[in-house]
Amino acid sequence: MDSEDEEDSYPEDEKWTDALEPGPDDVPAQVNDGSSVPGQAGTSGSHQGGQAKGHVSRMELNTNKAGMDGLDKEKINKIIMEASLGSRYYENEQKKDQQVNERIKKILAAKSKLMNNEVAAAQVKVDKMVKELERTRDLSRTIVHIDMDMFYAAVEMLEKPELREKPMAVGGTHMLSTSNYVARRFGVRAGMPGFIALKLCPNLVMVRPNFDKYRKYSKQVREILEEYDLNFCPMSLDEAYLDFTDHVVKRSTMSEKERTYMESVMNQPEGSVEKNEKKEEEGSEKSGDVTALLSTETAHSGESHDVDLQGGKLLGSISEAGEMGGQEDGVSGGKTHLFGISAEEAVREMRFRIQQKTNLTASAGIAPNCMLAKIASDMNKPNGQYVIKSTREEVMKFISNLPVRKVSGIGKVMEKILSAVGVKSCTELYENRAMLYKLFAPISFNHFLKISLGLGSTYVGRDGERKSVSTERTFGGKSRPEDLFRICEELCESLAQDVEKNGLKGRTLTLKLKTVTFEVRNRSQSFQNGICSFKDMHTAARDLLQTEIRACRPHPLALRLMGVRLSSLLSEEEIQQQQKQGSLISFFKKTQLKSTKSPPKTDNETNKTTVEDESCQKMESEMNKDNHFEQKSESLSSSNSPPKDSCKEENTNPLSREQIDEGSVEEDPSEGFTCESEAEVPRPSDNVDETEAESLSENQRYLCPVCNVEKPYNSLEEFNQHVDICLNKGEISTILHKQAKAGGQTSNVSQARSSAPMKRPSTSSSRSNKRMKTGRKRQYSTLDKFFAKNS
DNA sequence: CGGATCGAC
């Protein structure tokens, strides 16, 4: 019974490309090599840390995804490079790559300084940790990770079956969110811009996303998942963790009838369209597997959990529906399928039901913990499943040659870093544990150690509360302050809606900026009391933006993206609490306001009659979310052993939230709007005209980006003042924030701000208890790094 | 706390 864990092997060497693609250049770039075992990291030894220059590893294709084995990376990367060279994006990636390289250099330096006795001492400590971890190893749970195949693409193909055989991707020329497996053969994958994908695969069909549909199908799938684990944990629209332990127990008492499901009659009216020839061999292979698994065999086998170990695909998979012709004929009507009582059979059943219900396929991994289940679900990815048996031996066997990159939470950079210190596989992770202990921060090391032992969370729990809300937008380069401020305002409006809809409040507002050179900056401000209104958030965001614009001068701040995020969200209790205090204060404040009088404010602020602050605490109890379920009240004393194993996923990336899926991968806007504003950087003009008196050496000419007038100023500050005036004629952002005491003990130093010159906090009435301001004063230097290039 | 980075989908 033991022997092999795997099943559902996946066509290792597909060559379904022949008659499909016209041009010879369109032939998927793949190399021979039929290896597709769990994976094998190059045997240690050789460090390839030092990389040849002109080799921006971060630009290379990630083949770390199902359906992308055996590609001709060289050929693909060459195309990618040619398409990218010289772009601002590329330049920035190059910069980041260098930073990573320096980081590696430091680590290597630290490594070389390690003394033998240090390492030996570390070894002792680490081995104690290992012992402790080993002591708490729990192999008693049966964890399942299920993940829909090429989810968005699959949904799109439902309505356009003719796309099944063609390379297609979801997204637009700017960005793709996923691709089908045909396209993956060309190197086309999620996160790749469409225009590059087109170079890799000229016949690629790009389909715009439709998130409502994805949500709809996701919901349907979840209805099934729920039947196997009420507490299943969705990680995104298309995947989830489930604890099958209880279900398997219950399953042994279920009658055959309860484990029998009917195969829907319909299914793919199209089946195979024109070029139906395809590969007969491949088809028959699959058909064979299918028959072996489904119906008859299993049906008679009763519940023998051994028989069901037969490898093979569940169903011919809708993508191969054509080949099923023979069978369909025979049985035509509703074929029934009996599933066994083992976990694998249960999972197979679950996948079968999903496919019957939605015509979408899913893949799954079964293992004793989340980390392993996640990896396993990718093993036989397109429409398959994989089991890692619950014995220490099997786990270690699986882990042994597994490239660390396969582990969720270890990405491109960490892979590179580890590789530089001689660690590529999980065994090497274990073998080098003492060194890693010395080189990495405790949390990271802990994570590594657990991975190296094949350990992971055995708890599948509901998401905790959301920790931040944000919205951001990419637009063509814009640099005119009025444009930037308008975008900022729109973003805040959008954010305010989200915040209100979810009844949230947060203490930190962050403005995110991405320059036209792809450099990202975050600027945040914290408050003692949570904020949630458009006005409060906008005020803060606008201030931060203004500061950045100032810091850039005399250059314009040329951006390609802006975003706003509210974090440090308050718990419900805190919101309630604050609401009480707030209402008192706002009452007090209101009366005071009348006398103070507030400037008309040109802006179109949604004149809330209520005091700006509280205006968003509604949160109807309804909520579309299924967010009920208890929250683990006790928990304090740690049921687990190590520090905190918390959520499902391993240490890192307890990704949650299901709306992550909905990136903005070019929706409707037929093309990037971008607009005008060529984001050209004027430069402060160097001709020292020095016409006027003012022989100050400082006398320089600046071009005001607002009024577009260039003239000499005595100082940069004077110029800044001019722009300020020019910018917001009556700005007076003094904004009387409301008084909010709150039990904060740290006195809130109100930093001077707004219109007035700056320096000298004296003026500016913006006292308000907001703005925590840790006594730090950041000095934005006018670093005039990059200029606009080309023309 | 603030900011940068990484990772995932």
Place this chain on the structure above:
DNA sequence: CTATGTCGATCCG
């Protein structure tokens, strides 16, 4: 020409 959006975690100063 053209390189996403949303969220969580970690690390460092």
